[in-house]
């Protein structure tokens with residue numbers, strides 16, 4: 001960690017005067033002060049104090065090919081020379097929509113927006129308009145951005161109706177969001193059946209990524225697909241994290257489920273702000289200017305982000321399955337290595353993950369949903385985080401986030417990281 005009067009610390013002090021909490025997204029704040037980054041390349045970033053850290057946060061999963069990827073830089077530079085925004089359609093938007101549709105066949109039509117929050121908000125509005133119903137069902141621990149309909153947690157007691165998880169979200173809005181338990185087919189199935197006449201959609205992260213990675217039990221997603229279909233409720237896969245991460249066709253390809261609507265973000269933009277929602281043609285045709293559902297955005301589909309997206313997806317497609325099999329192998333190595341270290345240090349913890357996603361939870365319960373994730377000892381995680389930081393390894397500061405590998409990480413780095421993890425967990429067994 002940088003010294004007491006490091007530039008990071010000075011900047012943090014300045015930032016807090018003009019930026020609430022000193023950060024532009026709350027997860028970036030951690031104790032005693034966040035590192036301020038000056039530059040990044042490949043698997044590493046350099047702080048404003050010129051200290052280099054190996055990065056397993058990767059902008060919360062946005063960077064599958066590491067920082068400052070040469071192909072993306074070239075595409076962005078060329079795009080900028082041609083003008084960064086026109087407020088008119090471009091050829092590359094069409095190419096990108098075609099490419100997305102070819103990689104994810106459930107996305108017959110696609111609309112580009114700027115953030116995952118925007119995309120889920122519009123997809124939910126669209127689902128409501130298409131179905132003529134107003135409620136949505138989400139799962140505890142699932143995160144779908146920071147707009148009102150999804151900043152909702154399970155209501156108290158036996159009530160299924162959601163209650164606001166942030167002040168400023170009205171209870172009237174929250175009541176239209178039902179909340180169920182991830183991996184509990186019975187409860188979710190009953191809610192969907194009981195509320196089918198008023199339920200527009202079920203929105204789910206196929207792998208929960210915002211509570212640490214929590215995998216779907218075999219059959220869970222299949223059951224959701226079956227019951228939503230039988231009850232004329234739309235199924236929305238929020239693939240902001242899993243899209244292009246589990247496979248080039250996302251979780252829907254990985255688990256072989258065809259949702260009605262899909263949300264993409266993070267990797268899609270190749271490090272620039274870009275998100276998308278899309279899906280069945282008959283649903284998407286309800287959007288303005290074709291249909292009655294309003295949705296718009298000045299920067300939507302801007303040519304710089306679209307160029308970065310095209311460079312990212314084309315490169316992933318060209319390299320084919322090789323990227324994903326390598327990432328999966330590296331992910332396995334990390335998960336097994338972590339489990340071995342935990343065992344030899346006699347520290348009880350769970351290691352979760354799939355493909356290039358991983359995280360450990362200091363709990364004796366298998367982590368399969370929100371409640372088991374929340375049983376983790378956060379103080380232990382904080383100690384673990386700071387031990388790794390001292391070894392110049394950056395993992396997400398919160399227990400309830402996922403670590404990500406990129407193609408820029410190499411074997412030597414993985415080995416060094418496992419060594420540091422081994423040392424970090426040893427300090428926890430005392």
Ligand SMILES: Cc1ncc(COP(=O)(O)O)c(C=O)c1O
Pocket residue numbers: 060114115116117118120143144145146205209210238239240241265266275
């Ligand atoms: C699954 C999921 N959906 C939606 C969002 C919101 O995306 P954004 O931060 O681009 O608004 C996130 C962000 O972490 C996410 O992980």
